[in-house]
Amino acid sequence: MPKIVDHEARRRHIADALLRIASRDGLDAVSLREVAAEADVSMGMVQHYFDTKDQMLMFALTQLNARIGERVAAAMDAPSPRAFLRAAILELLPLDDERRSESRIGLAYLARSVVADDLAGLLRAALPYVIGFYAEQIRAAQALGEVHADLDPRIEAVILYTMAQGLVNPALIGHLPPEEVVATVDYHLDRLFLTSG
């Protein structure tokens, strides 16, 4: 087995270039030639590591999801369900350049998933996981007496998630400044939680 290179590292390097282009100019601007140029490699190399463009797009999306997932996981040492929910939600919102970039990419992928079934599968799979996770936190808070017991954790989780997702576009457009986005999230959490911790 000759010419050993770090296969996965190359793929990640190429995928990074792809995500950069997607963030800057949209998914439509992602072509094999553009990706190769952005990654500063030859087009043949890109083809060597990805059989098809669609595979490359899928790989880049999973990489993006993993990146965000890691950040959310890093927030899991929060002292309370509320603090963790808050951190997890804010991690998804375009409050700084990096997350703004991720939101742009995510939006591009979301739109494409409407007509690309394989992408839709990836996003579809993540959804019940996230919502179930929120619901779990809310149930934990209820057990701690931090959330009214008669609230429906499942629906509250859905509303929490949809509110967060809905905040992305106004924030991205610039219609809501970051501090107002955070204030809105806190406003809603204030209503949901009895305690302000």
Add this chain to the structure above:
Amino acid sequence: MPKIVDHEARRRHIADALLRIASRDGLDAVSLREVAAEADVSMGMVQHYFDTKDQMLMFALTQLNARIGERVAAAMDAPSPRAFLRAAILELLPLDDERRSESRIGLAYLARSVVADDLAGLLRAALPYVIGFYAEQIRAAQALGEVHADLDPRIEAVILYTMAQGLVNPALIGHLPPEEVVATVDYHLDRLFLTSG
């Protein structure tokens, strides 16, 4: 001035074909040739009525907005602020084939607006209008004693809007069935309003 045809009718006919393609196969699939074929006209005719493809895309978007706006306006005879808000929100959600189609198109345009400034302008302009409108309804409800006076109408409007927008994707993906979408909206309205009318 010779050969009189209904200029605007032709443009609307072509734009309709464009929206149909965008809904079915995404905005990427919209080419001059595809639009011409879908509208059952020649490509030359499409070019005759739209100087450029971007102009055509813009025109189609304003037509879509107008179509939705009309439906919302038609719901304005609702008996109460709550009933109207409910109707206005549900009008934007993909609960039937037509609105599902509109949501798909809207999502495609939204994603493109991230990199197309002129489209972004159109969507950006609509946002404060919608949120301001929601806030107005909430204030009216407060005056009627149907909403707690100490709630912030502006933030409540933002949350209402973001929740609605966030519901689009799960509903579109099929993760939330229509009845659950409606139930979620009602659940949130129940919390916001004191009266259930």
Add this chain to the structure above:
DNA sequence: CACTTTACGATGCGAGTGCATTGTAATCGC
């Protein structure tokens, strides 16, 4: 030193793109 497998780089192909150009009816004012 072969021999094989991996890792590319270079090139080309067919399809599709937006748009410009050109030609030709049709229909009005005069």
Add this chain to the structure above:
DNA sequence: GCGATTACAATGCACTCGCATCGTAAAGTG
């Protein structure tokens, strides 16, 4: 009828796209 203007239709052009093909250099095993 005549010129002018509108309303198309047809064609071509320069470009980009994803992908296949081909050649070759490197690095491991025997």
